[in-house]
Amino acid sequence: MSAPASPNSPPGVLFNVLGSTLFALLYAYTSLLQPLSGEAIYGWRMLMTFPCLTVLLLLTGHGHEVRRIAGRLFSERYFWAQRLLSAALLGTQLWLFMWAPVNGYGLDVSLGYFLLPISMVVVGRLAFRDRISRLQGLACGLATVGVVCQIVIAGAVSWPALLVCLGYPGYFWLRRVTDTNNPGALWFDMAIGLPVSLFFVLKGGQWLPPGSPSALPWLILGLGILSASALGFQALSAPRLNLTLFGLLIYVEPVLLVLVALLLGESIAPSQWPTYLAIWLAVLVLIAEGVSALHQARGPGALVRAPGQT
Template identity: 25%
Template sequence: MSGGDGQPRDGSGADQPQPGRSEAEESRRGAAYGFTAYAVWGLFPLYFAALKPAGAWEILSHRILWTLLLCLVVLGLRRDLVWLRDLARRPRLAGGVTAAALLIGVNWVVYVAAVLNDHTTEAALGYFLNPIVTVALGVLVLRERLRPLQWVAVAIGALAGVYLSVAAGSVPVIALTLAFSFGGYGLVKKKVGVSLTAMQSLSAETLVLGPIAVVMLAVLTVRGDTTFTTDGAWHMTLLVLAGVATATPLLLFAAAARRVPLVTIGLLQFITPVLQLLCGVLLLHEHMSTARWTGFAIVWLALVVLTVDTLRHRTGLARARAAELADITP
């Protein structure tokens, strides 16, 4: 997830597992990388709040352009730019990258706008809902078959959405937009296939968004709505560092994904919305009504069911493999 932001993909060329280390050591390192990545994403509300008075569109533009520059510098130092030519020759992959870029762009700007407008807790709800939405999209788009407990989790998640809409008198648009844009992003990545490393993928997606970011900055500048050169050196530095803030947790995640099982990654992902919620309530002082807490509790129940199902399924697969190995062992 990418604090509302990260892009879960392997093969970034980040820290690789070392042959001399034991599996347990690599697993511990992987868990530490994963924890750090999700913690950074979870603390993004504080970072974006510190960027005020910049607006969501200005922050998005700087985030895209500085991330793109950072990625291109790193890839240039690695002499890893040939893939751009290959990407241009593969229309299906290029189309998938474009669709993914637009979806993650929507996710980024809605998330930043939510934080800047004191809706961090609703953004957290979106990332709590994301696993449930991802499962639902798998059924609706990929025609995947769900296990019984997965159906229960989806049903409870849908109930939470209905409850929150009725209790608040309006649909939780921010939460649903974040959940579906990030879920759709993951779906596009799955359909296209993992053919680019994490750094390459982030570079390609920000390259697609780059012209849009330039136009947005130009419009904001003409309107006098930019803060990059008017609010001091510290503010300018924070906007420039948006590129580092975007790329760092992604690379940490990629390093973690090569070292720990997918089920561990699945459990670690809840760190992000938990920290977002805590930031919103405790540090940014957003109000949480009793109805909103109740809605969150229903979502958490759905996530508990989904997690139990994942753990049971993984345990069953492990036992099946063990039995299979026992059968073929002389």
């Protein structure tokens, strides 16, 4: 039995926002890793993140989750297949996040993250009957307006955008229905994907490209620490939020990605301002939701189990 937890606790919101902030920094960090390819950056990210995540798991007392999942591999018939599917879904998303910025698909992935919370809301309502507050409904409506504007501007939804907005909801749905919505399961998913990561790193026949700067190994180490911290905070937030609020909070990340792009010298076209203004208004509404949840948490009331907890 997992410990009862508030379905929308203030620590969950804080962990989620911290994770989104670190992911935005990670997005900008890729520009420091030349001459590595997008595939090599992904491979190094996974190889360096895994030991950092292991240390984080031990320091935060989540090692027992790994042992529990390992035991289920032998006691449940199809649990191994569920873990393989979960690892594939996660690995695909982490690869795309590293590959897109250096291959001209950064905006397409950003659109996918704009679409993602809406698809998460749909999954939360249909699969777990998550309740939507008025403020969450208003935020979702504003975000929908922004996404519609972006689709009209772009003319179509690209495959990277669809991969993000359809793949991530499937991943988080699987974690909840298999009772693996915890950092230990994240560790297992990454462990399963390590052979693929090693293949990408050694694809060119050696660990680093010829003529790489001397600082590159240290930058790769920083990549792992940053990535492990971002994934860790996100994993810690998931059990403390219902799927609907977890999905809506994902809007924090693409907004931060836009700010990173602006700091790197990019600019927002005049025709795109309606999209970004609608998204930012949705984020402000979510901030109001978080303040409201904080006040409610200070009042009396019993804790309620989060969806997917047993």
